[in-house]
Amino acid sequence: MFYEPTNSKILRLGDVVTGYLATKTKIKQPFLSIDNSIYHNYTVNFEVPNCSVVLTPCCSIGEQNMICISPLIPLKKDFFKNPYLVDDFTRINRQIEPDKAYALSDWQKLPPEVQHAKLASGKSYIEYYLFVYAPNDYFQPYELRGEKTQFYMVDFRNIQTIRCDLIRSREHTLEEETNILASKCVQLSIKTREELRMKLAHYFGRRPAEDEIE
Helix, strand or coil: CCECCCCCCCCCCCCEECCCCEEEEEECCCCCCCCCCCCCCEEEEEECCCCEEECCCHHHCCHHHEEEEEEEEECCHHHHHCHHHHHCHHHHHCCECHHHHCCHHHHHHCCHHHHHHHHHHCCECCCCCEEEECCCCCCCCEEECCEEECCEEEEHHHCEEEECCCCCCCCCCCCCCHHHHHHEEECECHHHHHHHHHHHHHHHHCCCHHHCCC
């Protein structure tokens, strides 16, 4: 079960919500001076995506009337090249065997020694910055590679902060906060939320090679 049959009266990690702004800021260079005579080249784009995902840990939701969210976006076209993923795109959320991470033709192109090394390394995450959401009634169908789908994904690299006075910490009930509750579309099951938590932890917990300690 990917989603709970009913929603709780509070916001939770992984909730699908609607009605929140998504912004993208681009600058030419850092603003190292407040000198008004210097021209700063920047753009700020915003939109209201159909659905977004709450990516604040459950126990921290509402601190300073704030949550972190990321918009849900369509799948990558390349996913459709891999039959193992086409059977269930949510397999991207879990660690999988190395040979399952490739389309068969791509796997066969790898030198035998590379295949053996990857198989010896065991299961791992692919697309470590993505988490796929199963279809539900709130997701608009779209076409990709000639196929209609309602699978969407969240990109951990697009996380941003939203502040709103109606967002309360967990010790305050949201039952009377009509607008906040109305913005909540669906809630992940406990098992799926744990998968999201584990993949988020992996994304932020990766250790760069220069920090490896022998």
